[in-house]
Amino acid sequence: MARSSYLQLMQYVTGALLVLLVSWHLATRIPWLRGMESFVETILPEVVYREIESFGLLLLLLAYTSLLHGVNGLRIILLEIHHGEIWDRLVNLSAVIVFIVFAAIATHSVLGVEPPTIEGLISG
């Protein structure tokens, strides 16, 4: 693992970045900012697909940054509540695995999505 001072610095940097990214992410769900009338309209398939198409990279950055910040935060708490060499290794390894697995799922969400079809939406 990297030096803990670097990881703490990373926690601050990702935290500051997340304030901006999450504010943008939440703003995209405010209906009046997008000329819509309700919250649910902002999460309909065609709107979400357009968002993934236009801001896919930004959404991926949001996912990776939030995962880094979240997983490292949980790691810090777990390392604080218990001490031990095996425990430390177990927690650090689990943190890396959890990050990789969820980052892969997030990447698939953006890269593997197909455009919504009219038939599918009508039947849905």
Place this chain on the structure above:
Amino acid sequence: MGKSVRDLVKYLDLRPGWRAFIDPFILKLWNNPERVAFHMHRITGVITAFFIFIHIITTNVPARAGWEAYLEEVRNLEAITPTSVLFYLAMGAVLFHGINGVRLILVEALAWGIGRPEKPKPPYIAPSLRGRQRALIHVTFALWIILWLALGYVMFLT
């Protein structure tokens, strides 16, 4: 065998200090908004982390199972349902963690509002419990409640 099991049990036993995270008699929150903010930052951080995991899995539905399955999820957020209430509670945790995070960056990383070093004189009150830092904590809580209510309006009343 017996020894190794005993060692494992001894190893898995959390150190006594862990109770300080949850025991209300040890937390000493009374008249100490900084402590309240610290513990709430931890609690909301854990909730937010698990929310991120769930959110990543649920937003994978269009790519994994198609948009029809995603529409089923959207229906759960259309009215006041257990899903939408849980979502709203998680949003509260995200908002508090974010707003308090900005305060922490200002105070811890940028040393904003800490003031100059001074000789300790009785009564010994930590800088985090008086002056600009205390006001900043109150602003954090006020802003959190206002934004959470606004989010509730957007989610349930539009």
